[in-house]
Structure formats: C-alpha cells, structure tokens
Amino acid sequence: MRIPTKVAAILALAILVPAAWPAPAFAAPVPAAADDGRVTWSVVPADAAGPDGRRVVDLELAPGARATEHVAVSNHSAEEVTFALSANDGYLTERGSFDMRPSAVEPVDGGAWIAVPDEVVVGPGETEVVSVEVAAPADALPGDHPAGVAASVRSGGEMQVESRVGVRVNLRVPGDVVAALDADLLGVSFLHGPSLFEPGSLVVRYAVVNDGTVALNTTALVGADSALGGPHASAPRGEALEVLPGGRREISVEVPGVWPLGPFGVEAVVGATVAEGAAGGDVPAPADVVLTDTAWALPLLHALVLLALVLVGWAVRRALRARRSRLDRLIERARAEGRAEVLASRG
Incomplete structure (x- = not known):
C-alpha cells in the first residue's frame, strides 16, 4: 500500500557496520550508503493506513494467540530501494540502547514469534506499510519477550556491510510473572579533589542482574561514611535504568564530598520497579539489594x-x-x- 511521505515520523538513518557484527538497529541517526548511492530510510510503527505516532510496538498475547501489527518503511532517497526485512530477539547494549540480534543469528525468544516478508520495494520518497504477523507459542512463558523488526540494505564487495533501521517490539504474555533483582558490587575507588583544599569522590561500580521474567527499572542510593567521623557523603538517586529479563548492566556512581580520611563504609541500596507496560500489571516490585564494602580514601x-x-x-x-x-x-x-x-x- 502506497501512502504520502509527509508523515509525522522521526527519521532514523542507518548505521554502517560489518555484517558479521551486531548492527545497532535502534541507534542515533547517521547517514548510510548503499552500492549505487546514498540511501536513507526510516522504520516506524504503523496501522494499515500508515505511521500511527507510536515509538514502539506494545503487544500482549496469551499463549497460542495471534495478532497482526504493521510497520511503515519510508524511503527518503532519490531512487527505488529494495529493503530486506527481518525480525529477531531484542536486548540492551552496554550503553542501555535497545538493539536486536544480527540477522545471521537465529532467534530463540520473541523474535521467533514474528513473521515478516523477506523484502519490500519502496519507491523514491515513498512509504510502504508492511504487515507483521505475531504468533505466541502455546507454551509461551508469562513475562516480557523483547524483539525487533528491521529493514536493511547490503553493500560492499567481498566484505558485505549490512545497514539497518528497526522498530522495538515489546511482546508480553500475561500470567504468573516473576520480578527478581540481584546485584553485585564490582569495586570502589577514590578520586582526589581538584585541589588539596577540596574533597574528592568515591566511584562505586556495581552490576544489576534481572533474574525475573519482566523488565525492570533500577535505581540505586549510594552513600559513604568515614570510620574517623568525617561527614556523610551520598550520591543523588539517578535516572532509572532499564534491565530486560535475563539482562545484566554495569553501572558507575560517583559519590562527591569525600575527604581522604582513611577507611570508609560504603553502602549501595539497589532497588527496582516493574517497567511501565511490562507483563504482570500489578506484580510487586522485587526487594531491594543492599551492597556494602569498606574502601580506603588515603590523603x-x-x-x-x-x-x-x-x-x-x-x-x-x-x-x-x-x-x-x-x-x-x-x-x-x-x-x-x-x-x-x-x-x-x-x-
């Protein structure tokens, strides 16, 4: 189906990466080039008529249920382009950006539930709406099953380069879900202040692990107390960071206002809430994890x-x-x- 290209969609341009490596399908806008010239395109959630203003596709399916979604592939180039379409499991990069597994990797979770055409041909300055068929297995486990749908082009000679842009697909199966959080303290280091008459800071590194079946938004409250009676120092609770089921993220928090007075007792209280829209609805948040250690801030x-x-x-x-x-x-x-x-x- 062809529709006008004047739609309210954010242009997400492809990133050039070797085909043998994971392509960041949901990264920041960057121009991409095909074999015969410059090709730019975007992929956004849609209904049968065209882009519908959503940023991600949120879909809840009971085990064995089916649904039809749509994505709109817009060609912002001056020539007709044939885009390869693919679906795969989703994950978070080290920086916390959502991405999907490379097309050469066989999906084993939510990506395996999605069927898309092998390719779509889009004329210059035009948009094509593509049907996305989703079928949850009869034995699908309750919880979140992140996935993605991408449109890509290949270029290059012997070393093929795959450039792709995609849409995040949040697949959820209702039922008895588990919200479980774990955390590990990786290390504490002291940074001196800019001068001898100013305090330094403690850098606390920890890892958060989502052992449950629903996505979590995690935060931490980190503080330090001197064993010699120095002032209490703490870091403000930062922005909540998403951790997908089975995922792990390493985080660094800087605690300012620390004078080098010898040993410090460090405590990090890591908490989490169930991500908005995650499967399970009113499932209780997991218990906080308290991490403690002793660090030395020597003058x-x-x-x-x-x-x-x-x-x-x-x-x-x-x-x-x-x-x-x-x-x-x-x-x-x-x-x-x-x-x-x-x-x-x-x-």
Whole structure:
C-alpha cells in the first residue's frame, strides 16, 4: 500500500557496520550508503493506513494467540530501494540502547514469534506499510519477550556491510510473572579533589542482574561514611535504568564530598520497579539489594605535599646551617689572622 511521505515520523538513518557484527538497529541517526548511492530510510510503527505516532510496538498475547501489527518503511532517497526485512530477539547494549540480534543469528525468544516478508520495494520518497504477523507459542512463558523488526540494505564487495533501521517490539504474555533483582558490587575507588583544599569522590561500580521474567527499572542510593567521623557523603538517586529479563548492566556512581580520611563504609541500596507496560500489571516490585564494602580514601596527595614541604624545610635548614658554618669559619680565620698580625708587630 502506497501512502504520502509527509508523515509525522522521526527519521532514523542507518548505521554502517560489518555484517558479521551486531548492527545497532535502534541507534542515533547517521547517514548510510548503499552500492549505487546514498540511501536513507526510516522504520516506524504503523496501522494499515500508515505511521500511527507510536515509538514502539506494545503487544500482549496469551499463549497460542495471534495478532497482526504493521510497520511503515519510508524511503527518503532519490531512487527505488529494495529493503530486506527481518525480525529477531531484542536486548540492551552496554550503553542501555535497545538493539536486536544480527540477522545471521537465529532467534530463540520473541523474535521467533514474528513473521515478516523477506523484502519490500519502496519507491523514491515513498512509504510502504508492511504487515507483521505475531504468533505466541502455546507454551509461551508469562513475562516480557523483547524483539525487533528491521529493514536493511547490503553493500560492499567481498566484505558485505549490512545497514539497518528497526522498530522495538515489546511482546508480553500475561500470567504468573516473576520480578527478581540481584546485584553485585564490582569495586570502589577514590578520586582526589581538584585541589588539596577540596574533597574528592568515591566511584562505586556495581552490576544489576534481572533474574525475573519482566523488565525492570533500577535505581540505586549510594552513600559513604568515614570510620574517623568525617561527614556523610551520598550520591543523588539517578535516572532509572532499564534491565530486560535475563539482562545484566554495569553501572558507575560517583559519590562527591569525600575527604581522604582513611577507611570508609560504603553502602549501595539497589532497588527496582516493574517497567511501565511490562507483563504482570500489578506484580510487586522485587526487594531491594543492599551492597556494602569498606574502601580506603588515603590523603596521598596531602602526604606528598607534606613530604615535599618537609624536604624543602630540611634543605633550607641545611643550607642555612652550612652558610652559618662557613660564616663562623671566616670569622675565626679573620680573628686568627688578626692575632697573628698583633704578635708579629710586637716582635
């Protein structure tokens, strides 16, 4: 079905990556090139008439149920392009961006539930609506099953390059779901302040693991207390970070206002809520995980400066003593010469 291209859709341009590596299908807009020229395109959720304003496809299916969704593939180039279509399991990158497995990798979860045509031909400046058939297996487990649908082009000679743009598909199966959170403390390090008269900070690294069947939004409250009675330091609770079922994310939090006063007791309270729209509806949030450790914030710079001052003081004192010793020797020599002259004149 052909529709006008003047639609309210955000242009997401493809990223060039080797076909052997995962292509970031949902990354920031960047131009992509095909064999015979510059090709730019976008893929957005749609209904049968065209783009419908959604950013992602949210779909709840009972085990064994089927549904039809749509995506709109828009060709913003000056020539007709044939786009390959694919569906695969979704995941979060290290930076937290949503992506889908490479087309060469066989889907094993939500991506295996989705069927799309092998390709779609889109004329210059035109948009084609593509049907997306979704069928949940009869034994589908309750919970979230992230997936994605992408349109891609290949270019290059012997080394093929796959450029793709995709749509996130949140598939959910209702039922008895589990919200489970785990976390590990990876390490704590101290950063000195910009000057000797300003506090430094503790950098706390921890990993969050989603052991449940629903997506979680995680946050942490991190604090530090000096064993020598220094002021309490804490980091504000940051933006919630999404962790998909079975996923793991490593996070660093900087705790400011820490003076180098020796050992510190560090505590990180990691909490989570069920992501908005996740399967399970009113499922209770998992219990907080409390991570504790002892870290050392030593005044190394202060000690070095003190040592330098001591060395400078010692050097100045030694120079003054040497100068005084030379002056005493000169005075004694002058006195001796004076006595010698007096004795010589008497003789």
